Amino acid sequence: MNIVNSTKITGYCLVTGSSRGIGKAIALEWASKGVPIIAVANDMKALTTLKSEIESTYGVDCLTINKDLLKLESPREIYDWCIIYDKKVQVLINNVGLGASGSFEETQTDFDLSLVQLNIFPMLQLTKLFLPMLKTFKKSYVLNMSSLGGYGPVPYKAIYTASKAFVYSFSKAISLELKCDNVQVSVSCPAGVYTNSEVVERINAGGIIARWTSLNVTTVAHYVVLAMLKGKKMIIPGVGAKLLMIFMRIVPETLNSLIVGGIMKKTKSEA
Numbered sequence: 339m340n341i342v343n344s345t346k347i348t349g350y351c352l353v354t355g356s357s358r359g360i361g362k363a364i365a366l367e368w369a370s371k372g373v374p375i376i377a378v379a380n381d382m383k384a385l386t387t388l389k390s391e392i393e394s395t396y397g398v399d400c401l402t403i404n405k406d407l408l409k410l411e412s413p414r415e416i417y418d419w420c421i422i423y424d425k426k427v428q429v430l431i432n433n434v435g436l437g438a439s440g441s442f443e444e445t446q447t448d449f450d451l452s453l454v455q456l457n458i459f460p461m462l463q464l465t466k467l468f469l470p471m472l473k474t475f476k477k478s479y480v481l482n483m484s485s486l487g488g489y490g491p492v493p494y495k496a497i498y499t500a501s502k503a504f505v506y507s508f509s510k511a512i513s514l515e516l517k518c519d520n521v522q523v524s525v526s527c528p529a530g531v532y533t534n535s536e537v538v539e540r541i542n543a544g545g546i547i548a549r550w551t552s553l554n555v556t557t558v559a560h561y562v563v564l565a566m567l568k569g570k571k572m573i574i575p576g577v578g579a580k581l582l583m584i585f586m587r588i589v590p591e592t593l594n595s596l597i598v599g600g601i602m603k604k605t606k607s608e609a
């Protein structure tokens with residue numbers, strides 16, 4: 339049985355950070371299942387390319403919204419746009435995020451604040467704004483993009499992993515709050531995903547464990563969307579990442595942080 343048909347997705351899937359990387363791949367994956375897309379990002383040219391690709395390949399609408407999600411007013415403007423044009427969002431993908439590795443002492447405060455802001459605020463604001471709309475469907479979906487690094491403290495990735503721990507904790511908490519509603523809240527915790535040259539460099543520098551647990555972006559998107567449709571609340575793409583998660587659970591936090599921190603120390607940056 340086609341899972342999408344059986345769950346009756348008639349509304350739009352809104353994806354933040356969908357001009358490239360994981361967000362783009364997730365938008366393409368939902369579109370391949372016949373779900374129309376609202377793609378949000380900064381780069382209008384890349385969004386226009388995505389729109390053509392989706393509309394010509396899958397024959398579904400791809401609407402584009404050009405917004406800087408670092409601006410606090412952007413989520414409200416996106417929501418208002420959906421109301422004005424009567425676009426009902428049934429699937430909300432809070433994917434947008436900024437990454438960084440390196441010693442906490444060495445990063446600029448402005449960058450630190452932008453990272454925390456981008457990784458947390460659009461997710462909070464969009465989820466809050468769209469919840470009443472999501473609740474009008476018999477079944478709807480929210481996916482928040484955390485990271486395996488959000489599962490515990492990681493030296494040399496301190497702010498990034500702390501922000502992803504927020505995403506993880508928030509998602510788990512509201513998933514329980516919404517247990518009796520028709521809104522399924524899932525959180526995804528990928529290990530490395532080959533999205534851009536900086537990430538590829540970081541994964542390669544991270545050594546065998548980083549390479550073994552990393553996946554290409556299409557595999558991750560396929561896995562995430564299928565898991566959402568199967569009702570999974572916690573989505574860890576790939577066997578390697580799952581085993582690493584189990585390892586992180588059973589090994590004492592200090593030892594775990596030392597090992598993962600050792601890998602991170604070797605790397606420079608992550609998307």
Ligand SMILES: NC(=O)c1ccc[n+]([C@@H]2O[C@H](COP(=O)([O-])OP(=O)(O)OC[C@H]3O[C@@H](n4cnc5c(N)ncnc54)[C@H](OP(=O)(O)O)[C@@H]3O)[C@@H](O)[C@H]2O)c1
Nearest residue numbers: 355356357358359360379380381406407435530531533609
């Ligand atoms: N790659 C990994 O290894 C990995 C692993 C675990 C978790 N994650 C998480 O997965 C998510 C996506 O990562 P990725 O590797 O796909 O990132 P990416 O390749 O850098 O893509 C980021 C996306 O976010 C958009 N974006 C960035 N700043 C924005 C802003 N201020 N306003 C609006 N859009 C903005 C970018 O579009 P524009 O350029 O058009 O602004 C782009 O579409 C992030 O939350 C990341 O933390 C990634």
